[in-house]
Amino acid sequence: MNGQDPTDGPLLQVRDLTVLAGRQPLVQDVSFELAAGERVGLIGASGSGKSVTCMAIAGLLADGLTAGGSVQLTGTGELLTRSERGWAEVRGSRVGMVFQEPMTALNPTMRVGRQVAEAMRLHGTDRSTANRAAVDLLAAVDLPDPDRLATAYPHQLSGGQRQRVVLAMAMANQPDLLICDEPTTALDVTVQAKVLQLIDDRAAAAGSAVLFISHDLAVVASLCDRLLVMYQGRVVEHGSVVEVLTAPRHPHTRQLLADSELAPADGAAEADAGDR
Numbered sequence: 001m002n003g004q005d006p007t008d009g010p011l012l013q014v015r016d017l018t019v020l021a022g023r024q025p026l027v028q029d030v031s032f033e034l035a036a037g038e039r040v041g042l043i044g045a046s047g048s049g050k051s052v053t054c055m056a057i058a059g060l061l062a063d064g065l066t067a068g069g070s071v072q073l074t075g076t077g078e079l080l081t082r083s084e085r086g087w088a089e090v091r092g093s094r095v096g097m098v099f100q101e102p103m104t105a106l107n108p109t110m111r112v113g114r115q116v117a118e119a120m121r122l123h124g125t126d127r128s129t130a131n132r133a134a135v136d137l138l139a140a141v142d143l144p145d146p147d148r149l150a151t152a153y154p155h156q157l158s159g160g161q162r163q164r165v166v167l168a169m170a171m172a173n174q175p176d177l178l179i180c181d182e183p184t185t186a187l188d189v190t191v192q193a194k195v196l197q198l199i200d201d202r203a204a205a206a207g208s209a210v211l212f213i214s215h216d217l218a219v220v221a222s223l224c225d226r227l228l229v230m231y232q233g234r235v236v237e238h239g240s241v242v243e244v245l246t247a248p249r250h251p252h253t254r255q256l257l258a259d260s261e262l263a264p265a266d267g268a269a270e271a272d273a274g275d276r
């Protein structure tokens with residue numbers, strides 16, 4: 001449940017996060033904080049370490065990867081050293097996740113309404129309350145005829161509908177932190193904006209902070225308060241969305257902007273050159 005008092009300090013505190021594959025660093029010395037309800041976008045070229053950073057924070061690093069440093073969630077303490085059982089208490093209750101491919105989060109053999117209800121039951125909601133709430137949650141992510149749709153299996157839904165179900169599951173327990181890794185990239189362009197709007201609405205309704213990875217700078221600009229720019233496993237620039245997008249300091253940020261349709265007017269980028 002979201003019970004964070006904004007005066008309590010940061011909700012999430014990441015300090016010197018380093019992720020290794022054997023001895024090879026994939027992510028190095030990443031530090032940032034996220035306040036309750038705040039939205040931070042993580043941008044950077046392909047392979048810059050955005051997903052590995054989020055997976056480390058979510059306790060979902062692939063076998064063979066090891067994390068060092070510290071990731072603290074207020075009220076929960078250190079996350080990096082949590083056991084899988086310890087993580088089960090946090091994931092889905094205090095931390096929700098939406099990834100690029102909805103099928104990876106869904107059980108193909110279980111009706112979607114039951115999957116949403118299970119997300120609540122795992123964290124203490126009784127069966128009849130969870131079953132009723134599941135239909136309400138499916139309605140809240142704008143799924144048509146939610147009573148009927150709750151009885152469908154994932155393969156009977158469109159990609160956009162599946163991602164709405166995943167969002168309903170991620171938000172079922174009103175998490176303090178919602179982690180989204182390219183949540184709309186795999187969707188048809190016509191539904192991307194709708195799913196994005198839903199993420200915005202649902203996170204606002206629950207007061208959840210959002211850590212949002214996207215290649216699409218327009219998307220992060222519309223959703224986020226602050227941006228972190230990653231390059232070769234490190235955060236090379238951070239600031240408010242306006243600061244980073246209108247006066248980018250790092251050459252990689254300028255390149256990202258030049259590659260997008262959000263390039264600042266000539267001169268804006270040059271006005272304040274120099275790494276941060």
Ligand SMILES: Nc1ncnc2c1ncn2[C@@H]1O[C@H](COP(=O)(O)OP(=O)(O)OP(=O)(O)O)[C@@H](O)[C@H]1O
Nearest residue numbers: 021026044045046047048049050051052053062065
């Ligand atoms: N399980 C793994 N074992 C070894 N290397 C890995 C593993 N997972 C990721 N990497 C490497 O770590 C680096 C960062 O990958 P990551 O997926 O975090 O990049 P990204 O910024 O999210 O890229 P994209 O935008 O393409 O998703 C890449 O060089 C990638 O090849």
